[in-house]
Amino acid sequence: MIGGDQLATPGLALPTGVPQPPAVTALYWLVADLDSGAVVAACGAHEGSPPASVLKLLLIETFLDKLDPKQVVTVTHEDLAIKPGTSLVGLVEGGRYTVEQLWLGLLLQSGNDAANVLARLGGGVGGGTGGRAAGIQAMNDEAARLGAYQTHAITPSGLDGVGQFTSVYDLALIARQDFRKETFRRYTLTKTAQMPAQGPKYKGFQIQNENQLIFKYPGALGGKTGFTDLARHTYVGLAERNGRRLVVTLLAGEPAPLRGWQQGAALLNWAFTLPADASVGHLVEPGEVGASPSPTGTAAAIGAPVAAAATGDSRLGPPLFIASAFVLAVALLAGLLHRRRRARR
Template sequence: MIQRLPAALAAALLTTGVSAFLPSSAAAAAILPNRAAAAAEIPCPKPKVVEKPKNVPPRPVPPPDNPAESAIGGPALATHGLIIPPGAKLPPAVTATTWMVADLDTGQVLGGCGPHVHQTPASVQKTLLAATVMDKLDPNQMMTAVPSDLNIEYHSSAVGIVPGGRYRISTLWLGLLLNSGNDAANALARLAGGGGPDGVARTVAAMNAEAKRIGAFQTHAVTPSGLDGKGQFTSAYDLALIAREDFAKPDFRKYVLTRTAYMPAQPKLKKAGFQFQNENKLIYNYPGAMGGKTGFTTVARTSYMSAANRNGRRLVVTLLGAETRPQRGWQQGEALLNWGFSLPRDASVGTLVTPQDVAAKPTTESGAAPAGARPAVPEARAGSGPPRPLEIAAGASVAVVLAALLIRLRATRKPRPPRQQPTS
């Protein structure tokens, strides 16, 4: 049984050169899944906020950390602090509470701040709606809006559909992804759920099932739009998994790079048509930008997901709980993307799991997973870059890095070589 070092000792080791005690494949900034060792976590770089927001509602109380879920993608990701590859320069200071940068193609996680920490999503939740139902709806199909589609929070974002109006599904997707239309989210969810009064609820259930299928275990949807709801959470890591599903869809890639779109007139309802714009300013200002999604509520604060392509390398950035001063959400995403592109192609602190990884192993000896159980997640795929994520199991909360520290410390007192320690 591995003993835990006192938090004070762990912190002292960190300040006196912890990298000397770490295995060569472990990130110098690797943080431990043991929350009792929180003092050893490396704080994320933060800017000086010019003006703190006023009258901000209290943040929802998140579920307790689940050690196994926090270590999905690799044990180094189980931290509330900073995790970057060994030798990497510090990332830029951003106001985001949590964030992550990953490679869309290889699945390598380049770094992050509290990647598995629960946060409220705001409108980036619309990317989960897209991942769940975009392929199930014909973009050329015409639909008729109903009054319930406009059941959204007062003064929240809407693209402007009207009950009785006729719209193409593709127009609703543009209204959802460019203008963050909560009315479009309700309409799409209703249609995907069968079109009846329970359509939205059916689609929200499907969104939660999709999150579990791809390994986004910190994600729980309550609304299809991301408007705040009790018990609604996600994480920076989960958003990257969702983004990977989305950017695999040609229609999604087309929509999020569209700069302007047009809401058709409804002559029978005496409603004129109008133009709307893409709110993701990254696509106007960043070479290679692939598009993404913005989000904001007074509870969630600013959330953001976007991707970019540079010399054939496609990176995605996700951030949650950010303030817009001194930089807006897209500018923080831009800074983190620049940092990610500056790292070597083999830089990694973990891996984005795939749906195949999640489904690869049964959770019982008989091979059948019990009802409602979350699937076990196997080791990351070969070739994903160091450090290799360990197999997730019930014992994933073992402080792997502390074990390495303890082995080295014992070795200085005893001539015999250290015994092999369990890895999970």
């Protein structure tokens, strides 16, 4: 099991003798040390689940250092081909924006339109002409390089796609790499930003950071929120206390009685009280594991449609979509029942 044998469980992995963690609705969560890479504690560390917008952290890790922040980009009609009712920063077709403005729109407002543009640009790095599809492939290649073998992107934004999944362990790997970038650290703590006017028809407007952790949690270092109907509420948060820096990741949560960032804050508060050497595993470094192992468990079942999607084999699409949705539902129900049984003990 990547990161240590103690993580090979769909349930809790806790250091010996520590108090029980706070109750959260997220089925899966993990807390790790950003500096040492020690996994402090986890629940279902390697269980696969849809990511929602926290997948944007993989897009950032893949392309933040490869795209010129001053480059001006023109938004195309295809960039805005997004399901209505989803999170947008408000880009307009034909509008011109700097790459930095797109990154801020991605992080602060979780803009799926910005994600499409950035993935398209990333797909052209090095002279490539593959566009958004090549950008998504680069994201998957980067996940494999990091050792995030239970992560597979189908969309650059985290909007639900057949065969798209991640784990709280993989999210911690990805967030840790993001945090090593000074530009990311600055962007993720940005509270407001200005989007430019586009000719006389579209006025400029201000955007605000949706991650309430940075406003309400002392020592917050940033993070990312996420939500889709399938993924439910997902969250990644980063914070520092007394020189110790931690990352918390959550998947498959509900917003009551605590919202995602509040659940993350509760787990951070608990983890900060544990001894500095408390650990149940570690976050691997790029190249530490070697070739990607065959996926197992829930992630493999959810990922079954990936080959069909990649080859365009329409004969396999609908049945496998139903199968993957069924497997996911069973996995989420099993996790919920596990948590309820644990709560009764």
